[in-house]
Amino acid sequence: MSLSLAESAAIEKISKLLYSFLPWKPHPYANPYISYKAIALELGLKDFYYAEGSKHQGIKFLLENTYEKKRDLFCKLITEIVRRGITYRNTKNDPVKREEILELNNLILQLQFKIPELWDKKFIDSLPTNSPVHVKPSLISDETKEKKDLQILENLSRRLIDISKLTPQERGYEFEKFLNDMFDFYNLNPKSPFRVTGEQIDGSFEFDGDIYLVEAKWQSKQIGFEDLAAFQKKVEGKATWNRGVFVSFNGFSQDGIKAFERAGPTSIICIDGRDLYCVLEGKVTLPQLIKLKIRRAGETGEVYVSAYELIL
Numbered sequence: 001m002s003l004s005l006a007e008s009a010a011i012e013k014i015s016k017l018l019y020s021f022l023p024w025k026p027h028p029y030a031n032p033y034i035s036y037k038a039i040a041l042e043l044g045l046k047d048f049y050y051a052e053g054s055k056h057q058g059i060k061f062l063l064e065n066t067y068e069k070k071r072d073l074f075c076k077l078i079t080e081i082v083r084r085g086i087t088y089r090n091t092k093n094d095p096v097k098r099e100e101i102l103e104l105n106n107l108i109l110q111l112q113f114k115i116p117e118l119w120d121k122k123f124i125d126s127l128p129t130n131s132p133v134h135v136k137p138s139l140i141s142d143e144t145k146e147k148k149d150l151q152i153l154e155n156l157s158r159r160l161i162d163i164s165k166l167t168p169q170e171r172g173y174e175f176e177k178f179l180n181d182m183f184d185f186y187n188l189n190p191k192s193p194f195r196v197t198g199e200q201i202d203g204s205f206e207f208d209g210d211i212y213l214v215e216a217k218w219q220s221k222q223i224g225f226e227d228l229a230a231f232q233k234k235v236e237g238k239a240t241w242n243r244g245v246f247v248s249f250n251g252f253s254q255d256g257i258k259a260f261e262r263a264g265p266t267s268i269i270c271i272d273g274r275d276l277y278c279v280l281e282g283k284v285t286l287p288q289l290i291k292l293k294i295r296r297a298g299e300t301g302e303v304y305v306s307a308y309e310l311i312l
Contacts, residue, residue, distance in 0.1 A: 002068070006110065010108075014063060014107050017103060018059060018085070018104075019055065022034060022036050023088070026038065042080075045062065045065075048062045048065040074111075075113055078108065082096070082104070097127060098127040098129040101118055101127060112288055114285050160277075172218055175216055175218045176193055176216050179202075182279075183205040186286045201234070202214045203216070211241070211243070212243045213245075215231045215234070216247045218249040218250070222253040223248040224253045225260050227256075228260040228268070231246050231268060243268065244267060245270075245290070246268055248271075248273075252270055257303065270303050272304070283311060284310075
């Protein structure tokens with residue numbers, strides 16, 4: 001899958017921003033750990049590291065190929081560059097500045113990623129800052145938006161706890177509203193529950209140009225094969241390009257998932273309550289999670305893999 005123009009532009013800016021963080025190759029008599037080469041080798045990205053050519057092109061090549069071909073390692077790569085870059089820049093009496101990390105965070109958001117460690121307030125506040133005169137207004141507004149976003153996620157998290165205290169009938173209705181608001185927060189253009197030729201659809205949203213039908217369940221028992229197969233039939237009964245997301249707060253039975261995966265190709269993925277809390281805790285954004293689940297389903301046929309496993 002080739003990168004979009006927006007993704008290429010963001011990575012170009014990131015590669016320029018990270019240029020001074022580390023040497024491309026280990027310096028003679030210096031700690032070999034402090035280099036792009038060391039990070040690439042440790043993360044299994046040696047095929048994306050080349051010794052020839054300019055440093056800028058090398059960094060760009062490493063970032064582009066990791067993002068495109070080993071996307072699950074992209075955040076780890078960035079985190080290690082920053083971690084070791086702080087050490088390296090301190091030895092040069094040119095410490096990494098707060099503004100650099102804020103700008104980096106903003107660029108990473110354009111790639112639909114968010115690295116919690118780099119947004120940590122204690123970490124940000126620990127970094128030296130340039131004179132306020134040199135702080136870009138966009139960076140200040142980004143920081144303000146981040147605070148608002150965190151507040152919204154905290155409110156959604158509290159709502160989820162409140163929903164758990166409701167009666168089963170009330171819980172189902174409020175859970176659908178909760179998901180609709182969560183999709184809206186991530187700009188996924190959600191549609192509320194609707195009926196089509198006698199079928200109840202719990203909602204839909206748009207992601208990367210595709211329409212996803214939603215099935216939402218909050219019940220005491222885990223979802224089994226029958227419910228998954230019924231939802232698959234709903235999705236198949238619409239346009240051929242439709243996909244589906246089955247959201248079950250209490251999860252899916254292992255036997256049901258395995259039987260469904262053996263039944264044949266599918267165009268649905270599954271999300272459970274633990275996945276939702278992973279998003280609400282800021283460990284991954286919902287668009288990132290959907291991408292990771294789609295990729296795993298496409299590569300292995302697994303319709304459910306825990307968010308915590310996917311982001312490790």
